[in-house]
Amino acid sequence: MAENMLDPHRFSRVWIAGQKGTPGADSTAIALEDHEFEITGTASSDDDVTYDDDHGLVLATDGNGADQVIVGPQTAGDDASIFREYSWSPENETEFECVIRTGAWANSVIFVAGWNLTMPATWVAGDDNDRICFYAVQGTANWQCVVNIGGTDHLGNSGVIVVASTVYHLAIRFDSDRRPSFYINDRLVYVGPPCTAGTALLPWVMVEEATAASKTLHVRSIACARNWGVN
């Protein structure tokens, strides 16, 4: 028998940065912009995302002192992004992956990647009711893992150093007990407690400046996977 093209029980979606144009502030406004992800964040605008010849898309903050560029699924109700319209809650052995490349590691810059309900105007690890993601704040040497469950925060130090201009493959995989396992470059660095079923998590990647100097982050790809609903 020929090999199946389709898997009836699980699906995944890989987004290669730039494959359908750059994400803009409104993914429905411009035909040639990406329709799966758009950018949000303090002072973000269409010109904050550009192609880099060798490293994917570049997110660049404006440099006013507290600006952000956040790549996340398009707005609710746009009905065009699988990354928003399907549930990515933990009970489906859901997985998140992204490949990013850090920019300058200075001036208290912040990088964030993973599952969040919403993204704040100023990043604070513990301010979301449910959040399962990586973050790095310059001044603290390593990638950190945060698991917020119903407002209770669990923090883990990955032990992996953040280095400027370096590629990282970040992954968060929920097991059948809804525990998130955090991987950096294929190495398991933290396992969180069981998360809440039915939480409408979304994949996000962010850069935030902390001084009046533009900061950058390269995004190469984002992927999500989950089991389909069971009958």
Next chain:
Amino acid sequence: MLNPHRFSRVWQAGQKGLAGVDATTAQNEDHEFEIIGEAVSDSDCVYDDDHGLVLSTSTAGDDDQCALFPSTAGDDCSIFRETNWGPENETEFECVIRTETLADADIYVFGLMLSWPATYDSAVDANQVVFSYLHGTDTTWQVDANIANVDVSADSGVLVVANTVYHFAIRFDKDLRAHCFINDQEVFVSNPMIAGVAWMPIVAVEAGAGSESMNLYVRSIAMARNWGVN
């Protein structure tokens, strides 16, 4: 990365937005498939959190339909229409769907057809290979294989159950015979089909009563074939 002799295309439901009645009018809608059928409208296709896209029939009258079919001829934006899917290329069709409540004379149809009729009839298409189910008449999935107006309907023996996921596949061998599979189990082999038949993938639902809005969940559709030989 590329295969010079064969290609496949997997369509994941919702990956490019919802399917609408005209794949070319809304930039945020899917451009490969659109929805057609009796009393169909854009609102008949929505996302479901856990099961893909939901196709729903309206309640305008009997026989309302919602069928996913490649974008209209001339739109030039769907590989599922613009490429020949005739059986001579060891063509394959697959889809993953989920049934919902079964009632009245509801009909499900999945497979390869030339066109979609206003009321489904297993003998209406001159050439087709589809899986079908007519509630109240069938208890199992049927295979309707029409070859130049010679119609064969075969019983797959596989029960149709509400709220259940099914994986359907039709795979043509080099002798143009259609091998039909449900959940990886071979349920029927046809006589040789006609080379060059311009059929296309279809996933369709038709309600059996005017007051009923019938649902079908679509997770994915895939096609594969050999490229032309030199």
